[in-house]
Amino acid sequence: MNKNFFKITGALSFACALCAFLLSFVYESASQRIRENEEKRITSSIEKLAPRAKKIELLTSVEDMYRLENEENQLVGYAFLAKGQGYQGKITLLGVTGPDLKYLIGIEVIESVETPGLGSKIRGEEFKKQFEGLNISDPLSLIKEKPVKDNQIKAITGATVSSKSVVNILNKRIEQVRQKIN
Amino acid sequence: MYVFLKGLWKEHPIFRQLLGMCPTLAVTNTARNGLFMGLAVIFVLFFASCIVSLIKKIIPHEVRIAVYTVIIATLVTIVDIFFKAFFPDVSRALGPYVPLIIVNCIILGRCEAFASKNRLLPSLLDALGMGVGFCWGLFLLGSIRELFGSGNILGFTIFPACYNPLVVMILPAGAFLVLGFLVSAMNCIENRRKR
Numbered sequence A: 001m002n003k004n005f006f007k008i009t010g011a012l013s014f015a016c017a018l019c020a021f022l023l024s025f026v027y028e029s030a031s032q033r034i035r036e037n038e039e040k041r042i043t044s045s046i047e048k049l050a051p052r053a054k055k056i057e058l059l060t061s062v063e064d065m066y067r068l069e070n071e072e073n074q075l076v077g078y079a080f081l082a083k084g085q086g087y088q089g090k091i092t093l094l095g096v097t098g099p100d101l102k103y104l105i106g107i108e109v110i111e112s113v114e115t116p117g118l119g120s121k122i123r124g125e126e127f128k129k130q131f132e133g134l135n136i137s138d139p140l141s142l143i144k145e146k147p148v149k150d151n152q153i154k155a156i157t158g159a160t161v162s163s164k165s166v167v168n169i170l171n172k173r174i175e176q177v178r179q180k181i182n
Numbered sequence B: 001m002y003v004f005l006k007g008l009w010k011e012h013p014i015f016r017q018l019l020g021m022c023p024t025l026a027v028t029n030t031a032r033n034g035l036f037m038g039l040a041v042i043f044v045l046f047f048a049s050c051i052v053s054l055i056k057k058i059i060p061h062e063v064r065i066a067v068y069t070v071i072i073a074t075l076v077t078i079v080d081i082f083f084k085a086f087f088p089d090v091s092r093a094l095g096p097y098v099p100l101i102i103v104n105c106i107i108l109g110r111c112e113a114f115a116s117k118n119r120l121l122p123s124l125l126d127a128l129g130m131g132v133g134f135c136w137g138l139f140l141l142g143s144i145r146e147l148f149g150s151g152n153i154l155g156f157t158i159f160p161a162c163y164n165p166l167v168v169m170i171l172p173a174g175a176f177l178v179l180g181f182l183v184s185a186m187n188c189i190e191n192r193r194k195r
Helices: A005-049 A119-123 A125-129 A160-181 B002-008 B021-026 B031-055 B061-086 B088-097 B099-103 B105-115 B120-150 B172-194
Strands: A055-058 A065-069 A075-085 A090-097 A104-111 A141-143 A152-154
Touching: A005 A055, A005 A065, A005 A075, A005 A090, A005 A104, A005 B061, A005 B088, A075 A160, A090 A160, A104 A125, A104 A160, A119 A125, A119 A160, A141 A160, A152 A160, B002 B120, B021 B088, B021 B099, B021 B120, B021 B172, B031 B061, B031 B088, B031 B099, B031 B105, B031 B120, B061 B088, B061 B099, B061 B105, B088 B099, B099 B105, B105 B120, B120 B172
Parallel strands: A141 A152
Antiparallel strands: A055 A065, A065 A075, A075 A090, A090 A104
């Protein structure tokens, strides 16, 4: 055996242990702030989409879902996170629905890495606005022309995959949420 | 003084040594992203060089690269956590490229080629020079791409509204184009000076 075995292993292990200790300390002091940042982003998006919601409460029965109430503690809607695969990476959406889960109040893109100039337009107002007031009793459908029914979304030209991903992610999550709520 | 200055121009990490191409090409779609990436690299490079220079005598030769990598990874993770806690927007924009600073060859390169052979003060100057050089390179690249790709710099509108943005500039191809032009411009200036 190499006579330096203990010296080498010891030095490397010591360096690793020291760094791990330092990191755990740094992470511990910052983790609270990081969580707050994420929550703040979600709640501010909810407030923007549903100004009537004065109380936002995280549900315990359904994962990543919020109950929205007005000043008189009446239910005004639900908000939920929906995650899935986009064209280039993960997409995280925030959806806000009415109290009966029959229509969408609006959506917001929390996280996406779609192609700049094409798929990134799912973050644009023009695309997001289409979801406002949509009927979600039936699954949303994506079309290439101007929508005629109240559950249709017009795909972004040149970014069909990204548009389709958004619609699919929402449909899947709405279905899941509806089963848990009812 | 030369130790510091050579990183800014003569041995510029991006335009002369062509090191650290991954962040150079990937995150310079806006000036702000380039700037923050540059600042992160300055921080990591500075402290990594500092630590490596201080402990160069007590690390066994066989595992020195492994130890450097652990030190660099620790510093990068600190930067990543810091950005997430205090600059969440920047953190989202840079995405996985902050953790990827670990494999940025400028940092390991300077630790191995310079800090492990020199005393503390020269090592710090070298790290600062290289870091600032890298930072201005990224900032310039980001500014040019943002200017032509969206008509802004740092979010301020430069070109009038009638300007039709060249989307290719903020796509990966734009990074290669701009980098190519900047490297050739740099070579051109250097060749003129030699004559």
